[in-house]
Amino acid sequence: MNERGILERLFWRVGALLVIGYALLPVAWILALSLKPAAALGDGRFLPRAPSLEHYRAIFADAQFPAALLNSLGIAALATLASVLLGMLAAYAIVRLRFRGRSLVLGAALAIAMFPPVAVIGPLFELWRGIGLYDTWPGLILPYMTFTLPLAIWTLAAYFREIPWDLDQAARVDGATPLQAFRYVIAPLAAPGVFTAAILVFIFAWNDFLFAAALTSTNAARTVPAAIAFFTGSSRFELPTGSIAAASVVVTVPVTLLVLVFQRRIVAGLTAGAVKG
Amino acid sequence: MAEIVLEGIAKRFADGTQALQPTDLRIRDGEFFVLVGPSGCGKSTLLKIIVGLERPSAGEVRVAGEVVTGKDPKDRNMAMVFQSYAIYPHMTVRENMAFPLKLARLPATEIAARVEEAAAILELTELLGRRPAALSGGQRQRVAMGRAIVRQPAAFLLDEPLSNLDAKLRVQMRTELGRLQRRLGTTTVYVTHDQTEALTLGERIAVLRRGAIQQVGTPRDLYQDPANLFVAGFIGAPAMNLLPATLAGDRLRLPMLELALPGGPRGGSGACEVIAGIRPEHFRVASTVGEGARFRAQVELVEWLGADLFVHFDVAAPHGARLGALAEELGLPGEHDRRRLVARLGSDCRVREGEALALGIDAAAVQLFDPDSGGRIELG
Numbered sequence: 001m002n003e004r005g006i007l008e009r010l011f012w013r014v015g016a017l018l019v020i021g022y023a024l025l026p027v028a029w030i031l032a033l034s035l036k037p038a039a040a041l042g043d044g045r046f047l048p049r050a051p052s053l054e055h056y057r058a059i060f061a062d063a064q065f066p067a068a069l070l071n072s073l074g075i076a077a078l079a080t081l082a083s084v085l086l087g088m089l090a091a092y093a094i095v096r097l098r099f100r101g102r103s104l105v106l107g108a109a110l111a112i113a114m115f116p117p118v119a120v121i122g123p124l125f126e127l128w129r130g131i132g133l134y135d136t137w138p139g140l141i142l143p144y145m146t147f148t149l150p151l152a153i154w155t156l157a158a159y160f161r162e163i164p165w166d167l168d169q170a171a172r173v174d175g176a177t178p179l180q181a182f183r184y185v186i187a188p189l190a191a192p193g194v195f196t197a198a199i200l201v202f203i204f205a206w207n208d209f210l211f212a213a214a215l216t217s218t219n220a221a222r223t224v225p226a227a228i229a230f231f232t233g234s235s236r237f238e239l240p241t242g243s244i245a246a247a248s249v250v251v252t253v254p255v256t257l258l259v260l261v262f263q264r265r266i267v268a269g270l271t272a273g274a275v276k277g
Numbered sequence: 278m279a280e281i282v283l284e285g286i287a288k289r290f291a292d293g294t295q296a297l298q299p300t301d302l303r304i305r306d307g308e309f310f311v312l313v314g315p316s317g318c319g320k321s322t323l324l325k326i327i328v329g330l331e332r333p334s335a336g337e338v339r340v341a342g343e344v345v346t347g348k349d350p351k352d353r354n355m356a357m358v359f360q361s362y363a364i365y366p367h368m369t370v371r372e373n374m375a376f377p378l379k380l381a382r383l384p385a386t387e388i389a390a391r392v393e394e395a396a397a398i399l400e401l402t403e404l405l406g407r408r409p410a411a412l413s414g415g416q417r418q419r420v421a422m423g424r425a426i427v428r429q430p431a432a433f434l435l436d437e438p439l440s441n442l443d444a445k446l447r448v449q450m451r452t453e454l455g456r457l458q459r460r461l462g463t464t465t466v467y468v469t470h471d472q473t474e475a476l477t478l479g480e481r482i483a484v485l486r487r488g489a490i491q492q493v494g495t496p497r498d499l500y501q502d503p504a505n506l507f508v509a510g511f512i513g514a515p516a517m518n519l520l521p522a523t524l525a526g527d528r529l530r531l532p533m534l535e536l537a538l539p540g541g542p543r544g545g546s547g548a549c550e551v552i553a554g555i556r557p558e559h560f561r562v563a564s565t566v567g568e569g570a571r572f573r574a575q576v577e578l579v580e581w582l583g584a585d586l587f588v589h590f591d592v593a594a595p596h597g598a599r600l601g602a603l604a605e606e607l608g609l610p611g612e613h614d615r616r617r618l619v620a621r622l623g624s625d626c627r628v629r630e631g632e633a634l635a636l637g638i639d640a641a642a643v644q645l646f647d648p649d650s651g652g653r654i655e656l657g
Contacts, residue, residue, distance in 0.1 A: 098291070169330050170363035173434075174377035174424070175351045184376070188367045 027252070034245035041241050055246035059231075065247060067219040068227035072251070075137055075223060076205035079144035083201045084194060086145070087152030092182060094153070095160040096168065106157070109150035117147060121214050128215055135217045143211050148201040155200070159193025160186065195262045206255055224251045279341035279431040279464055280306045281327060286336035288322050288488075296322045298489040299336065304466060306341075309458050311467045311479030315511070315606065319488040320468045321436055327466060328355050328434050340431055351380075356425035360437040362417045364409045364424065370396075371405040374423045381428070395427045398457070415446045422457070432464040439474065451477060472512050476500070484508050506599075506651040509554045509644065510607045515587065515619040519603070520594055521648070522553040529553060529643065532594035532616075533572040536640045551654060552600060552646040557587065559642040560620035563635035571637045577617070579630050588620045588628060599648055 033041065034055055036048040043049070059065040094102055124143065125134070133139035163186060171181035187194070212226035222230075228247050231240040281304040288297040297319045304310045312320040325331040327338060329350035338346045345353055356377070364373050371392055378388040396402045399419045409417055418438060425433055438454070439447045455478050458465050469475055475482050476496040484491040484499065484507070492504040503509035509517045523530040525548040527538045563571035574590035594616045603609075609617075620636060628634045645654040 164361060164363065166359045166361045166363035167365065169350075170357065170359055170365075171376075172330065172350045173328055173353075173355065173357045174428075175380040177349075177351060180380065185365055189365075 030245050030248050033241065034249050036242065038242055055242040056250070059243050059247050059250070064219060064222075064227055064230070065224075068222050068224045069250070071137070071219075071221055072206060072223040072225075073254070075140050075144070075221070076202050078137070079141045079148070079205045080198050080202045082141065083145045083148045083152050084156075084198050087149055087156050087197060088187065088190070088194065090149075091153045091156035091160055092186065095157050096165070106153070109153050112146065113150035113154075115147075117143070117210055121210065124211075125214055134215060135221050137221055139215050140205075140211055140221060140223070143215075144201075144205040144208065148204050151200055151204075152197040155197040156190060156193050159190045163189050199258060199262060202258065203255055206251070280304065280339075281432060281464060281466070282339040283323075283327070284337045284339070286323070286326055286333045286338065288319070288326060288331065289334045296488050297326075297333075298487075300490055302483060302490070302493070304464060305481075307462045307464055309455070309465045309467065309478060309480045311469060311475040311482045312485060313469055313472055313475035313479075313482055313511075314485035316470055317487075318485040320470075320485050322488075323485070324357075324434050324436055324466060324468050327432075328357050329353050354428070354431045355434055356428050356430040356432075357434040358418075358421045358425050358436065358438045360440055362421040362438075362441070364417055364420050366409050368408070369405065370401060370407055370409070370412070370420050370423075373409070373420055374401075374405075374427050377424060377428045391427045391429075392423075395423045398426070398460075399423050414442050415450060418442060418450060422454075426457075426461065430463065432466065433458070435465065435467045437469055438467075440469070440471070454478065473514060476512070484511060486511075502653075503554075503644065504653055506552060506554070506603055506646045507607075509646065509653075510603055510609065513556065515557050515621075516607065516609055517644075518555045518557065518616070518618040519600060519609070519646075520553050520555070520592065520616055520618075521600060522551050522645075523548050524551045524645065525549075529640075529645075531638075533574075533592050534570055534638070536570055536638060536643065538643070539641050550648050552648050554644040554646060555618075555638060556642065557619045557621040559639040560588075560622065561637045561639060562622055562626055563637045570640070571635050573633050574618075574620070574636050576628055576630055576632050576634055579628060581624060584624055586622045586624045586626055586628075588622055588626075588634065589617060590620070590634075591615045591617055599651065603651075 029046070032046060032048055035051040035053070036043075037050060037052045037054060040049060090105075093099075094105060120143075128134040128139050133142070167185050167189070168181050171185045172178070176184065207225065208223070209225040209229070212223040213229060216222040216226060224247065228244055228251075231243050231247070281302075283300055283302040283304075285299045285301060286297060287295075287299045289295050300323065302323075312323060314320050322331060326333045329345070329348060333346065336346070337344055340353065340355075365376065368376065374392045374395060375388050378391060383391075392405070393402070396405055399422060401416070401419055401423055404412065404416060404420075409420065412420065418441075421438070435454075439450055442450060451474060467474075467478060476499075479496055481493060481495055482499055483493045486507050492499060492508045494502070499508055499512045503512065503517075506519065510519060520531055522532070524538075529536045529538050529551075530548075531553055574588070574592075576588055576590050578589035580587040580589075593614060595614045622628075626634075646652065647654055
């Protein structure tokens with residue numbers, strides 16, 4: 001029995017290490033590449049012999065990358081804010097109000113989420129050019145919001161459903177307007193759901209390449225994933241491998257930080273003890 | 278503090294169910310008023326209409342003379358305690374109690390003073406910094422009460438506030454609630470399905486059944502003078518014994534014996550079917566009754582409670598459809614051709630299960646009901 005226990009533990013340890021290695025090896029490789037001097041990029045070694053920050057310096061020296069980083073942050077943040085805010089109100093209404101076509105709204109939201117974005121790119125490009133949204137922040141925020149709203153609504157509706165209706169009613173009797181009841185009682189209790197939805201929306205907007213590549217053309221609205229594709233080497237015969245690696249590391253950091261910081265809030269069961277326990 | 282008047286209040290839900298028949302009710306200023314009835318009788322709906330969480334389909338609610346029917350709950354200055362307590366889990370006890378005052382935009386010093394005062398009354402001072410998750414059921418119940426009393430509202434509305442507590446705590450909190458209400462003197466409407474709570478707490482009680490008020494009165498009225506079969510069967514524990522019987526003149530023929538009713542013969546001629554109600558305490562061990570009206574009961578079950586002795590026995594009595602339906606609704610024991618009766622006897626009676634016992638009935642205390650309408654038949 002003892003031997004079996006040791007074997008079992010060994011199995012889980014090795015298994016976990018394998019999975020972590022599989023997931024993180026590309027990240028480590030990119031990190032290593034980004035630290036290698038340009039001359040050593042093709043040396044076939046995993047670890048850089050003489051780590052240097054020259055690629056990082058290079059991408060930030062070019063006006064393109066800092067502008068793209070700002071675009072990415074701004075667009076993703078605004079899309080997240082809009083999507084989560086709208087999603088909260090919609091989800092709350094769907095959960096609490098009995099109106100005709102309630103399930104139709106949820107179904108339609110899901111249908112939108114299933115819709116392949118590629119199919120709308122062409123028409124959207126023409127439309128945006130026509131009404132002047134091409135290569136602007138709103139031109140990207142709108143599609144990001146649209147495609148992530150269903151996800152936000154579904155996630156948040158699940159959380160709101162867990163909150164006892166008595167709490168809304170208690171707040172209303174305590175003298176709160178419907179909006180105050182939502183703001184002071186329901187929204188704080190749905191916080192884990194709000195953070196979950198926010199992170200998912202943010203990651204979608206942050207990682208998107210398709211819309212960004214098709215609907216932008218200059219530094220005015222081009223986001224990092226699209227900008228990286230337009231990186232050029234110092235000469236036309238040189239691949240900008242080092243710069244791409246450095247830029248990839250830089251864009252990975254904010255998302256990783258975001259998830260780490262809010263991990264606890266997502267997991268925290270705030271509703272514990274709401275009703276009798 | 279205020280008088281609450283309901284006039285012609287009715288509620289029909291969107292799906293067509295009639296939750297409340299048109300109802301008139303006057304709850305006096307400072308009164309402890311109880312709405313009691315089995316689940317689904319419309320008592321919670323009535324409470325929610327008073328507080329404004331439900332809109333009535335018809336009728337008018339007046340509080341202190343002012344019509345509030347169309348008012349939002351936040352503008353009614355009423356406090357409600359929910360069955361689930363509904364205390365806000367993300368706020369401390371102090372924040373929970375301060376919440377209604379903050380919404381009313383009271384100055385911070387006033388809020389602090391009122392919360393401290395309410396906490397002192399409810400013995401919550403030590404717990405003010407805690408969150409609800411760290412409180413016991415009884416403590417949460419007190420926090421919910423605290424959040425209600427800090428507002429000094431026009432009325433307290435309590436929706437089954439004790440039903441989530443264990444039996445011992447329930448009795449203790451029941452006493453505390455009654456004392457608190459008398460101390461504050463605030464009009465209180467209390468909803469419960471438990472007739473014991475209703476009898477011990479209520480100054481006046483309204484018994485509801487299927488959305489209609491059956492009777493309004495003091496606990497004594499309801500117990501001694503039930504208006505109909507339903508109230509008779511619902512109020513009292515153990516429940517009143519209900520039996521089919523025949524009334525001819527002043528003779529009441531019960532399945533197990535015939536009684537001479539006091540007050541002489543009734544007006545109507547000929548025999549008529551009635552339902553007789555006998556409270557458990559109106560049975561006597563036969564030797565103490567001088568007259569011959571007695572019957573032998575085969576004792577099925579004996580419950581000895583120290584001061585009282587409850588003796589259960591069966592009587593062969595096919596009951597009509599009405600009695601059967603009522604027995605089912607109230608959860609009264611008995612099969613289709615037998616009625617299980619309960620007698621409350623002095624604890625000095627040394628009868629055992631399986632033995633036979635001679636019992637008499639206090640004829641003056643027997644109540645008669647119409648088998649068709651269920652209404653009370655008043656005797657001469």
